[in-house]
Amino acid sequence: MSISALPKTYYFPFMCDHALILAAAFRAEGQPAVMLPPSTDETLALGLAQCGGRECAPCVLISGDLVCLTRQPDFDPARAVLFMVTSSGSCRFGQYVTLLRYTLDRLGLQEMEITGPTVNDAYQGLGKNPLRMRRLIWEGAVAVDLLQKLLHRYRPYEREPGAADAIYQHCLEEVVAATEAGGGRALVTVMEQAARAFEELPAERRQRRPLIGIVGEIYLRHNRYGNLDLVRRVEALGGEVDLAPIIEWLYYANWRYDDTCRVRGQPLARARMALVDRYQRLLERRLARPVAHLLDHPYETPVARLMRYVEPYYSTDLGNECLLSMGKTVELARHGVCGVINVMPFSCMPGIITAAIAPRLRLDLDQLPWLDIAFDAQGGTNLTTRLEAFMYQAAEFQARRGA
Numbered sequence: 001m002s003i004s005a006l007p008k009t010y011y012f013p014f015m016c017d018h019a020l021i022l023a024a025a026f027r028a029e030g031q032p033a034v035m036l037p038p039s040t041d042e043t044l045a046l047g048l049a050q051c052g053g054r055e056c057a058p059c060v061l062i063s064g065d066l067v068c069l070t071r072q073p074d075f076d077p078a079r080a081v082l083f084m085v086t087s088s089g090s091c092r093f094g095q096y097v098t099l100l101r102y103t104l105d106r107l108g109l110q111e112m113e114i115t116g117p118t119v120n121d122a123y124q125g126l127g128k129n130p131l132r133m134r135r136l137i138w139e140g141a142v143a144v145d146l147l148q149k150l151l152h153r154y155r156p157y158e159r160e161p162g163a164a165d166a167i168y169q170h171c172l173e174e175v176v177a178a179t180e181a182g183g184g185r186a187l188v189t190v191m192e193q194a195a196r197a198f199e200e201l202p203a204e205r206r207q208r209r210p211l212i213g214i215v216g217e218i219y220l221r222h223n224r225y226g227n228l229d230l231v232r233r234v235e236a237l238g239g240e241v242d243l244a245p246i247i248e249w250l251y252y253a254n255w256r257y258d259d260t261c262r263v264r265g266q267p268l269a270r271a272r273m274a275l276v277d278r279y280q281r282l283l284e285r286r287l288a289r290p291v292a293h294l295l296d297h298p299y300e301t302p303v304a305r306l307m308r309y310v311e312p313y314y315s316t317d318l319g320n321e322c323l324l325s326m327g328k329t330v331e332l333a334r335h336g337v338c339g340v341i342n343v344m345p346f347s348c349m350p351g352i353i354t355a356a357i358a359p360r361l362r363l364d365l366d367q368l369p370w371l372d373i374a375f376d377a378q379g380g381t382n383l384t385t386r387l388e389a390f391m392y393q394a395a396e397f398q399a400r401r402g403a
């Protein structure tokens with residue numbers, strides 16, 4: 001076979017551990033797929049050099065990761081495809097692909113392709129066998145979300161530092177391998193193993209720590225380099241974290257697509273979407289069942305309910321990621337969190353809307369402690385001090401609630 005007849009290699013930016021699932025699902029379909037390494041100070045500098053200063057932080061990080069890839073000695077642009085999800089939504093996310101294309105062209109790498117699904121049709125049409133691909137990605141994403149919930153539930157109480165991380169890392173590798181092997185029952189087995197391992201983890205849990213919800217922009221919320229390892233910082237200051245999961249966004253994409261079809265008068269498309277959503281929920285339940293007894297809230301709340309929480313404060317017709325942040329905040333408050341952190345890249349439009357509505361939300365939520373953190377890739381000036389003050393308020397809130 002000539003080199004030009006070989007399939008191209010897909011490269012995936014390392015947003016978070018869920019990205020490993022994307023690459024695994026592509027490999028399961030026989031497609032060469034490689035994860036880019038996590039961002040570093042060096043790749044950030046490369047990204048900043050490509051940007052003009054007004055781009056969102058995730059775009060800067062991805063640009064840097066991409067440029068770093070193109071500098072590898074064995075890199076062949078003619079055989080490389082960057083996988084990049086896109087949208088035509090109400091913020092700058094839809095422009096990432098345009099900027100990345102511009103960057104590649106400017107570097108003389110016109111041959112490298114950029115491809116990816118769009119949120120506008122709820123990520124349909126992925127790969128040669130879209131239904132199988134979507135199932136693999138969905139199952140893997142659910143499994144990683146559940147592993148992270150377990151990690152965040154157990155790590156703050158572990159007796160031996162590093163023990164919870166070791167279980168998580170091992171199970172994550174098993175989830176990736178199971179996805180590459182076709183998902184299904186093999187993933188349920190991994191979840192059963194995870195349940196046993198976390199259950200047996202020696203832990204000190206006499207007193208529950210203040211539970212801190214983390215909502216906000218999806219990339220930075222989950223990207224440990226970009227958010228300066230926020231979850232661990234909260235844990236180091238005495239908190240336990242409830243991080244809004246990735247699948248929340250995928251359910252939201254379904255809901256948004258259904259709403260668009262309703263407006264356009266497309267009942268058949270709506271019926272199809274309803275079936276997909278129901279199937280995804282079935283798969284979620286199947287994977288969550290083995291670990292459900294270890295988590296306070298193992299199953300995702302339906303997006304329609306989150307949107308009902310939002311309606312008194314903001315029109316859901318104006319839809320973007322801020323709807324999820326607001327709806328999740330109300331839900332987290334109902335679940336008993338003692339504070340909420342809103343993660344936003346510097347100048348993030350949905351993040352700013354959430355920050356603006358937060359005082360009204362808090363008014364109805366017993367003045368729940370709240371912290372907006374805008375990450376600007378400048379090293380988080382004053383972050384520790386602000387987090388310390390916030391955690392103090394959260395502990396006070398917990399004491400007041402307890403009283």
Ligand code: SF4
Nearest residue numbers: 056091092093348349
């Ligand atoms: S959600 Fe915020 S950070 Fe992400 S693209 Fe939109 S404006 Fe930028």
